[in-house]
Amino acid sequence: MDVYESIGARRDVRNEFTGEIVDEVRLNRVLGAAHAAPSVGNTQPWDFVVVQNPSTLARFAGHVAECREDFARTLPPDRAATFGPIVVEGIERSGTGVVVTFDPSRGGRHILGRHTIDETGRLSVGLAIENLWLAATAxxxxxxWVSFYREPFLRELVGIPAPVEVVAWLCLGPVTALQAVPDLERFGWRGRRPLADVVHRESFGSDDFPVEDRSTLRRQ
Ligand SMILES: Cc1cc2nc3c(=O)[nH]c(=O)nc-3n(C[C@H](O)[C@H](O)[C@H](O)COP(=O)(O)O)c2cc1C
Incomplete structure (x- = not known):
């Protein structure tokens, strides 16, 4: 797979995990891809906690189910009906969770490139996650990606010390197939915006940049 094929095929997976555990060789390769990401000041502020203990996965899944219910209760009836059939996690089915963290102290006090924009540290962790995601697709x-959790719960569950922050729980595992269309689009929650709507020339909001539609990347 070249990089465009991987970008086009990548999907957020919940329903398609086979139930098999990822083998250590491929797990190492995707973690290596994550660790090869760019980072502000070359701080590499991420860590990856691989979680495969069934009782830990079950405890986290239970917590996520509660957070899902909390969210559902906030929705107006029409959105609640759309949300109902959407699965928001594959924690136990994937068999492997990768908890991705951000250590704001890594690199010390003088971080080249973070002195004006503190957020660049967390953004660097996001790039590691995308590397992992594309490599996994390949x-x-x-x-x-599961974000239906309360940070203190996950911090305690896998023993994350201060000042390290939790950024994500990633379900990772073999799949039967990758859907061509995102679940949230298929279930009518929200679709992809056209590329032409988000690319501007010279000033924000201008719409005179001719662009190819994103469907060139999407698998048919
Ligand atoms: C920061 C972040 C948090 C997300 N959290 C969840 C989540 O808790 N549950 C879920 O089902 N999907 C989650 N997703 C997946 C998005 O819903 C998904 O990326 C989006 O619908 C587009 O689909 P695609 O990734 O298949 O293109 C998350 C994605 C990101 C980037």
């Missing part, structure tokens, strides 16, 4: 593995 390995025919699925990834599902």
């Amino acid at each position: 390995e025919c593995l699925g990834v599902g």
Whole structure:
């Protein structure tokens, strides 16, 4: 797979995990891809906690189910009906969770490039996650990002010390297939915006930049 194929095939996975555990060789490769990401000041502020203990996965899944219910209760009836059938996690089915963290103290006090924009540290962790996601896609593995959790719960669950912050729980595992269309689009929650709406020339909001439609990347 070249990089455009991987970008086009990548999907957030919840329903398609096979139930098999990812093998250590591919797990190492995708973690290596994550660790090869760019980072502000070359701080590499991420860590990855691989979680495969079934009782830990079950405890986290229970917590996520509660957070899902909390969110559902905030929705107006029409959105609640759309949300109902949407699965928001594949924690136990994937068999592997990768907890991705950000250590704001890594690199010391004088971080080249973070002195004016503190957020660049967390953004660097986001790039590591995208590297992992694309590499997993190239390995025919699925990834599902779960953010339906309360930070203190996950921090305690896997023993994350201060000042390290939790950024994500990623479900990772073999899949039967990757959907061509995102779940949230298929279930009518929200679709992709056209590329032409988000690319501007010279000033924000201008719409005179001719662009190819994103469907060139999407698998048919
Ligand atoms: C920061 C972040 C948090 C997300 N959290 C969740 C989540 O908790 N549950 C879920 O089902 N999907 C989650 N997703 C996946 C998005 O819903 C998904 O990326 C989006 O619908 C587009 O689909 P695609 O990734 O398949 O293109 C998250 C994605 C990101 C980037």
